[in-house]
Amino acid sequence: MSRPPTFVPPACARSVRLATARGEFAVLDARPPAGEPRATVVLLPGYTGSKEDFIALLEPLAEAGFRAVAVDGRGQYETEGPADEAAYAQSELAADVLAQAAALGTGGTPLHLVGHSLGGQIARAAVLRDPSPFRTLTLMSSGPAAVSEPQQQKVKLLADALAVMTMDEVWTAIQALEAPTPEDTETGTNGDRDDLRARWLRHNPAQLLATGRQLTVEPDRTDELRALGLPLHVLSGERDDTWPVPLLTATAERLGAARTVIAGADHSPNTDRPAETAEALVRFWDHH
Template identity: 55%
Template sequence: MSKPRSLVLPPRARARRLETARGWFAVLDVEPVGGRRGTVLLLPGYTGSKEDFLALLGPLSEAGYRAVAVDGRGQNDTPGPRGRAGYRRKALALDAVAQAAALGDGPVHLVGHSFGGLVARAAAALAPGAFRSLTLLSSGPARVARPQRIRVRVLRAGLAVLSKERVWQAMCWLDSRDEEPDTGDTPELTAFLRRRWMRTRIAQLAGAGRLLLDRQDGTEQLAALPLPLHFAYGSDEMVWSPADLSAAAARTGAHHTVVAGAGHSPNVSHPRELTDRLVGFWERVDAPAGVSTAP
């Protein structure tokens, strides 16, 4: 899960509902400074939300991009069904396609963080014409690393027999055992994190967890996508193996970014450096044929 360091909206950003052909979704929508160079749709990860991209929205806006971060169905501020079928891969992919269409800006650059990357790549395979490019941020086609598989299994098992409040308390305790307790969290942020957890549907958490545990390697499917592909992750990534991510980038011929010193959430820890690397990729994508851009 990403944990925002601040809940303050950047300039030119607003929280609103995005009405789509598949219902409405809660989004953070930021307008660009000056002329618009493109539009970016940002999909958050497991147990996360649109707020995971708060630190990234300002730099993207300053770089000339409209950026829209979304809560998926059943996630945080977006309603969702209680049943398991509503959180299958195709249903979530169709949501992302509908979100892109509802923005009204033509093909958009799609960025999926962690679990959001699984949704993003399924959406790109389903409707490649809806997207200008695909960036998998801290997300890979192979299985997540073993410690994270164990964590997801424990979380799903806990949700099946315990209240969400008890599972939340257990997660906080486990986090405190992994590293030194984070005493820098403000009461506002602590309250937000608990609220986000309590508002997210159990079916969404169970369904997303099931997809994260999928054993299928999607590298060949990614290589076959007819749109530009980008792998971006931190040098200290721990949910997916950095070696596996590097190998997938090489096998697919994807653009490849490693953010030095970042962990699983460069969108939180290194937003300006990540923005520079994203913009560099998009400039190459949007450059007229025969015109080269700086590496």
């Protein structure tokens, strides 16, 4: 589970609802301090995550001149979603991303798309459906196909738990199983932060079940993505237990993509090393 350092957005960002042709989405919308943005960046979170996972990126991206919009997808945290798992099919979530792009892309401002983990696979599906709204795509800690076998087992355990337990009961079980972080040990919180728990309880279980299943069966669409000719960027930490880092590097080579490895980061460089991650993103966008 991603652990943003704070749920409080910086002064440059507003928590708003983005109206699209496919409904409203909760977003954090950060603007440059002066002048028109050089481009707009759409940030898609991963499995069990939310827009808050990008909070530490918003200010450095805005200061670099970009409008940065972090999105809760349907059924994630503050964006409502139905109880029907069919509503969270990857094709539906990809269509949501294209609707978000249409709502944000008015006025001819270039759009850059960034997807973290599950968000990267949804972003890939959106681009394969219609690449025209986007100037570039960055896959952040997001692999070419299904997650690693240990992660598949975790997803299955979560699905089994959701079948017989409430979200609150599952949260308690997760906290009992997770090893405390050094920060938790220092503060004595054992990871049971109120904001993380509140986020978990507002996720739609149908979304977790449907997207978790997607992570275990996703096919390799690397060749399709390369054939689009869209500028691509594969960014990750130097350690990752969801997709092995050598696999991410090999995928970047197959894609002909720019490759960035963030030193000192794990599966979530956006929260582990946000300054370095923002710098790498801006460098890639500046090149294009």
